[in-house]
Amino acid sequence: MSDITILDLNWVGRPHSIASALLESGGHHAIIDPGPESTYATLREHLHSRGLSPAQLDAVLLTHIHLDHAGASGSLVRENPRLAVYVHNLGAPHVIDPSRLLASAARLWPNTLHQLFGETLPVPKENLRILEGGETLTLGTRKLEVAYTPGHASHHVSYFDAAEEIAFVGDTTGIRIDNGPYILPATPPPDISLEIWENSFAAILARRPSRLFLTHFGYAGNPAEHIDEFRRRLHHWAELAAEVLRSSSDEAQAKQTFVARAQAEMQEQLGAEEADHHAFTAGLDLSFLGLARYLRKRAEAEASA
């Protein structure tokens, strides 16, 4: 038996925000991106409804270490000390010791960190399986190829199931809820790079998946078209960020203008309710901060070249 199941973590009571993938094959059970600790109870309920428990999981595969993807890893290991947690080399230190990750998250969400993400526990070093990209993992009868796909984060990897033609891309190809009409960039600080991102698109397309699995949220069809449209939106948002930074008196005002304009654009395409859900899932202000940082770094590099 080989199964892939979407688990809707119903993040802060919002369905279709964060999707985990449960991979079962030949008695092996793995989860790609277990989500934040705040939805750990929901994850456990999903497992129970399938006759499973955290203790029966064999592996957790992280696309990257942001709290909405990876925060529950430490809690899973506490309950299941034999659990293997796969993570990219550059992300590993922050999974072993999340204090810096949590300190920067506390700056980004000063009032809502705990409500959004719960309590992020460290993962003991012995549980980690360090990835660089290029590995092929054997999970029961399933083979998963790992590719290094930075852009959204410098330590981001994607997982490819060649037999099923599915690419588990985390946040590398943006946010698109239920294959909907709008693809939205998520560009939080500190690692955004449009140039590096391009190589990751190529790495995904080279493997010719027929579907993408997005953490936010679910499957997207026609990967080539999806990525073309995502690239267009990403560059459009970078230009929008540059434009509001030029025309605003300070970064706080620029952020406000960026969020208002991005929201208006989304409302036009999606209607108010869906636009609000997309904006919540993505964090528009974070996306602005990430793009502003990227533009600043790029300008500095150009000035010193």
Ligand SMILES: [Zn+2]
């Ligand atoms: Zn995410």
